[in-house]
Amino acid sequence: MTIEASRSTTAFTILDAAHQVLREQSTRLDTLGRVIAQDGQLSDARLARLCRIVATFDTLVPIHTADEEEVLFPAVLSHEPFATGDTTPMELLAHEHGYHERLMLALKHGIARGDPADVAQAAMQLAYQTREHIDKEDGLLFPFARAILADDSETLDALTATMAARHDAAGLPY
Numbered sequence: 001m002t003i004e005a006s007r008s009t010t011a012f013t014i015l016d017a018a019h020q021v022l023r024e025q026s027t028r029l030d031t032l033g034r035v036i037a038q039d040g041q042l043s044d045a046r047l048a049r050l051c052r053i054v055a056t057f058d059t060l061v062p063i064h065t066a067d068e069e070e071v072l073f074p075a076v077l078s079h080e081p082f083a084t085g086d087t088t089p090m091e092l093l094a095h096e097h098g099y100h101e102r103l104m105l106a107l108k109h110g111i112a113r114g115d116p117a118d119v120a121q122a123a124m125q126l127a128y129q130t131r132e133h134i135d136k137e138d139g140l141l142f143p144f145a146r147a148i149l150a151d152d153s154e155t156l157d158a159l160t161a162t163m164a165a166r167h168d169a170a171g172l173p174y
Helices: 011-039 044-077 089-113 116-149 153-170
Strands: none
Touching: 011 044, 011 116, 011 153, 044 089, 044 116, 044 153, 089 116, 116 153
16 A cells, blocks of 8 residues: 555554554464473474564564655654653663564574474464554554644654555565
């Protein structure tokens, strides 16, 4: 979908759509991790499911992270409440992005080694941490950012155009 195709698209609907996909994939990942933990089996069918989930994360997460760290966070930080230079919630959330990368790497290493216990543990931990992170963004950051940017339609339009272009280039829906 291009930005011209839907005038109801905003930076926040793009971010929300990514969160929905990541929540769904995290639920699948958690379920699969629990099944593997229970029976200790890492069958070809389970590996295929894991690879599809990992591929979704690998495609969406870097773009979504860039949407937040390179587009949304700087726009929010440029507004008055953040002129002090103190540590911000955005910095803490960006730190969590790095932690999620390490969890994904642990999952990939477990898959490569064919180690059901490592795969199960990494899958469940990544799923949990992803959902917790999304809850923080949806419950705290995004409402705050919406309020900060509510009267700045020029900035919001620019954010939307940048995010939409990234998603269009990657063939990702929003």
